[in-house]
Each structure stands twice: as C-alpha cells, then as structure tokens.
Amino acid sequence: MTTSETEAASAGGPAGPKPEPRQGPGLASELVRAGTVGLIAAFVGFSSSFAIVLEGLTKVGASRAEAASGLMALSVAMGACAIFLSLRLRMPISVAWSTPGAALLAGSAAVDGGFAAAVGAFLVAAALIVVTGLWKPLGRWVSAIPKPLANAMLAGILLPLCLAPAKAVQEKPAVGLAIVVVWAAVGTFKKLYAVPAAVVVAIVLITATTHISAADLGPLWPKPVLVTPDFTAAAVIGIALPLYVVTMASQNIPGIAVLNVNGYEPEPGPLFGWTGAFGLASAPFGGHAVNLAAITAALCADENAGPDPRKRYRAAAIGGGAYVLLGLGAGAAVAFVGAAPPTLIEAVAGLALLGALGNSLVGAVTDPGDREAAVVTLVVTVSGVQFFGISGAFWGLLAGGALYAAKRRLPTK
Template identity: 60%
Template sequence: MLKDFSVQSLFMGCLTAFVGFASSFAVVFHGLQAVGATDAQAASGLMALSVAMGLCAIVLSVVTRLPISIAWSTPGAALLASAGAIDGGFSAAVGAFFICGILIVIAGLFRPFGRAVAAIPAPLANAMLAGVLLGLCFAPVKAIAFNPAFGLPIILAWIVVGSFKRLWAVPAALAAFALVLAFGVKIPDGALASLEHSLLPTVEFVKPVFTLAGIVSIALPLFIVTMASQNIPGIAVLKVHHYDPKPGPLFAVTGVFSLLAVPFGGHAVNLAAITAAMCAGQDAHADPKRRYWAAIIAGIGYVILGLLASAVTAFVALAPPILIEAVAGLALVGALSNSALNAFQQPESREAAAITFLVTASGVSFGGISGAFWGLIAGGLMLALSRGVQMLKK
C-alpha cells in the first residue's frame, strides 16, 4: 500500500475532507437542532458522524483498494430540518435514526429488499427531496431580510467565487460567515472565553426511544432519501470512473457505521457522490489503481475535523441562527436544482411528481407524520392511478 501513496492523492484527500465537511456541516448541525437536539447534542452528533464516515472510508478503501468516499447524509439532514421536532423529542429522533441504520444494513444484505428500494420511482424520490430542500433554500433570502449587512456578504461570496470555481463556492460563503461573525455580530461578553472549553470533543449519549411517529416521519423518509440520493448515486459515480464494486456490501457497511454514530446523535452516513468524484477522478492520481489513497486521506481528515466539531459548533452558535441556515441553504441549491430537474423530466410522471413535491414542501404533518412521507404516498397513488388509466385505454 505504501508504494501506492502519492503527494497528489494526499492533496486531493485533504481537499475532499475540507470540502465535504465545510460545505455541509451547517446543514447537519441545523437538521439535528430542528429535531430537538441541544447545542451539545448537535455537536456530539456532528462529531460522531464525521468520525464514523472517516473510519468507514478508511476501512472500505483499505479492504477494496478502491476510492470509496463516505459522507454524512446531507439530504437526510435537510429532511430533519423540514420534519421538525416530533413527540418524544430528540430521543425519539435518535430511535428513528437507529431504525434507518437497520434498514440500510438490510438493504445491503437482503437483495430483494435492496431491489425494492431501487424500484421506488426516481421522479417521486427526487420530487420528495426537492420538496424537503425548498424550505431551507429560502434561508439566504430570509437572511438578507433579517439584516442585509449580514446576509449579503455571505451570498455575494458564494456567487462570485462560484462563478469561477463552483467547488469553492460554499467554503467561500462559510469564510464570509466567519468574517461577518467576527466583525459584524455583537458577541456577548465572555462568549469567546467559553470557546476555550470547546476544544475537547463533546460526547453526549442519547438513549433512543422508538415511536410510531418517529419511524414514519423520520426513519422511513430518511432511509429513502439516503438510499436514493446518496448510496445509489455513489455507486453510479464509481462506475462512471470504471470501478465496479458490489453495491450490497458497501451499503451494509455504511449502515453499520451509521448505527455506531446513532447513540451519540448522528443520523446516517452513506456513500458520497460529489466528493466520490474528487477521489475517483484523474486529479487524485493518473493511475486509477492508486487513487484509493485519496479516499483514505480524506477519511483521516474527517476524523480530525470530527474531533474539532465542538469548537466549530460553539463558534457557529455565536451567530444568529438564520445566518448558518443561509450557508446551509446555499450548500443545497445545487441539490435542489438537480432533484427538481430529475423529478419533472418525464412527462408521464410529471403530475405525480408535482403532487409529491407540493405535499412535501408544504411541511404540513398529518397524524403526527411529516409531509415527506405523505408526499411520497400521494405521488405514488397518483402515479398508480395514471398508469392504471393508461392501461385501460390500451
């Protein structure tokens, strides 16, 4: 293995870890808080997820000698933000995370179950994701309305840097957020001194509580979003770069590492898509057989960043919540546009996708169950009815 190591892979691995963490940690942090986590519990969840995905990437890349990149479920975190708190509080959400991890393991080990997940119509899965992301993508506009002096620098940094290098757009917005916080936001006396106590990792054990509302509102939609928006595209990215791993075992391992993060507040880890392209591409190394080192280095970087998660979240907590929501919303604009495009691309499923999108985006819960689940059900019924009518006409 040491013969395969290269400076090029070292650089790409470090870049992957930084981009993967900086571009979406705000989404994860906000999502965990939305389902009832305290700042300490959100920091613990962020730490657990980052360490879990780092260790998972290292293990899979060493065993397979393939550039297997792992990420936390960013669409899943956005789903949590839209679902909001449920009966039972964060403990009930953690119970739902546990169920989701079990489902991911089953999907990897039990082929019929995995095939059933893959059989969920792609337009409906994308429409549900688009509806989940929509509310959070409004945050940048709301940040400007809250305070133009705070919101505009973040958005302008994202626009200007993104026009030259899209990959650096969100880190640039995050840097602008840090500058606004440092020079614009009035920080209470003694708050900076308390940051010194945040350098050590925060570990908060959360006892899971299993409720029907948690399973239906969080576990099932989180499982579907993670599989449809992360795991399956992650395999596709590897195949595009001429790697052909067996999907089932990879899914199962990500489910196991998700379960390891759950007791500490983490929701799910999965195969990466965007950062997978970074580690699997030619920039990681000219020789495809040596690119797995980029994923290993990225994994090490995630573990280090995870151990610093408490300091990161303590710093973020000093700012008005709408500002970090704005950064999270900007990080999800690309995902929103892609999911919306894929949702409405096929004319025969367009109405069903629209219903799924509208019900999900409404954020309305029925019977204590979030709109994401009902959106998928409503869209599925519409699609089944439409196909039934077409069959009768034939």
C-alpha cells in the same frame, strides 16, 4: 475491469457512473474542489442540526456530559462510516445522524429507566437497521423508485434550504448580502471558487461580530461517557420503533434516492447494514442513530465535487474526516457554530445546493407523462407535512408513487 470497478463489485454494488472525458482542472485543483465540498458538507451537516441532537438527548434523560458524549460519538461514528464506505465503494457515500430521529426524541418525555433505557432503545433501533440491510427485497424496492419521483423528492428536500440566501438578506441585510454578492462575483469569473469564497466571508463575518471566550469553549475534547443500557418494553415501543421508522423513511431511503439521481447505484442493503453497525457502536456512548445522508449527499455527489463522477468519493471521505474532527473538538465547534446566526449558515448551504436543485428539477419534469406525479411528490415533500413522526419526504414519495402507479394501471384518454 478497473481497480475501482473490482473494489465496488466486491463490495456488493455497481461501480457508479462511467468516467467523463478528462478535461478541465488538474489533480491539485480536483483535490481542492473535493476537499472544499467535503468540508462544506460536514460544516453544514453538523451546524444545521446539532442543537436538535442535544435537545433530543436531553429530553430522554441525558445529563449534559452524556449529551456531549452522544454528540461526539455520533460525529466520530458517522465520519468513520463515511470514510470507510466511500473508500471501499469509490462512491460519494455521505453519512449523517438522524435529524428526524433527534426531533422525535426532542418531542418525547423521559421514559421509565432514564437515559439507560433510552440507550437500550438506541441499540434496538440500530439492530433493526442492520436486519433491514440483510433483507434483500427492501433493497430491490428502493432501487425500483422511478427516477422522476426520486428527482422530485430531492428537489423538495433541497428547496427550503435553497431559499435561505434570500431569507438571510432579508433578516440580516448587510451580512447576508455580502455573502451573496461575493458568491455571485467570484462565480462570474471562477465558478469553482464561488461557494468557498462565500464560506470564508461567512466565517470572517461571524468571527468579527461574535465574542467567544475560553470559558464558552470549554473542553475541546468531551469525555466519552459509557452508559450501561437498560432494555424495557416501554422504551422499545416508545423510542426504538418510532426511531427506526423515521430513520429509514426520512433518511436512508432518501439517501439512496439521492445517490441514484446522481448516477450512483450501490446495493442498498450493505449500506443500511454498515450504518446500523456504526450506530450500534455509538449507542452505548449516547448516539441515537447513524444513517445515510440526503442533503449533504447531494453536495458530495454532484458536479460541484468534481468533473469526474468516479472521483467524487473523495469529497465524501474528506467530509467524513471533518466530522471526526468536529466530534473530537466538539466543545469549540459547538460554541462557534452555536454563536453563529442560523440563517447565515443556511444561506451558505443554500448557495452550494442551487446547482443540485436545478438538476433535480430538470430530471423531475422532463418526461411529460410522469410530470404530474413528480409535481405531487415535490409539493408534498416541500410542504413539510408529518404523520407519525415521519417527514414529508417519505409521504411525498408515497403520494407521487400512488399517482405514478395509477396512471400506469388505468387506461389513458
């Protein structure tokens, strides 16, 4: 057993995919590739939803300073968690804040007790995630998700973002087309550098067309604000329980599925437990929830992060480091990303995820017997339907799983 296998086994999960024959770029090129993907994952993850996080925290009573503190706490906690888990398991474990949880908060009203009561609810939700990590039947259930359905759910999650390049060309023809053309041209000669080239072009164009003053940047390092929690029944029922449900259903379960689709099979329980623990650490400073990532997990777990699956953990670890830096420099990051047109940032992410989308579509429909259930999963997931604040990814998996089970119970004609 290799050192990586020993470390992974001691952490409670398999070591991941077997190494591929060593071919292609050397160590330096592999590190550049992993670093580029990790930085893209962090940039995309932060920029695509930080505004929702700020809005959600504000809606439940946070002041501007408390909301900035919460954003910083979340960024540092999820970055540190990604570094810790990726290096410990030697797998590309990407960690994020709960975007659906933030959306849930954004649609809520301030509860009695103000932000202190909301922080108490954040602590309860994080504690419930830790408890879930200790409940082994859930881990076995997650591991039993059929691969075609997991692939279909992943495709449904990725498809809307992969449409972004076309939308960017329509909304901002000159800039959007420049990003796409550079990506295509560079990819024709060197696929490895296609997405990094598109990122560089996007940053240059955003910088050239946007004026950001020193006053806009504000303090580079927001001050952490420690909030004494207040535990109230109203906040637990109205915030903690819904936040726990949407985080597990819309983030942690899809996050495990994404890893499984890409050949990594860690034991789910410890991952849930550790993300919950880092969530507990961030909550007193305003962080609402830390959990496994799904979309950025696809970036770090597929071949874009390197030819050898056993070394792709570097991308997730580097992405975690970038999250920490974004959190510590939240003032500048928020100003720059907030000034950028969202369609351009999404366009870069969509280009980076095209390969993952293609792989997941193939995995979803290859087996004719499972194709119909997989398509149902895909359609419901991509539809964006939500019930009880839970996103379409969960309902897609539920609908496809019901059809999948029915086909195996009923006799075929």
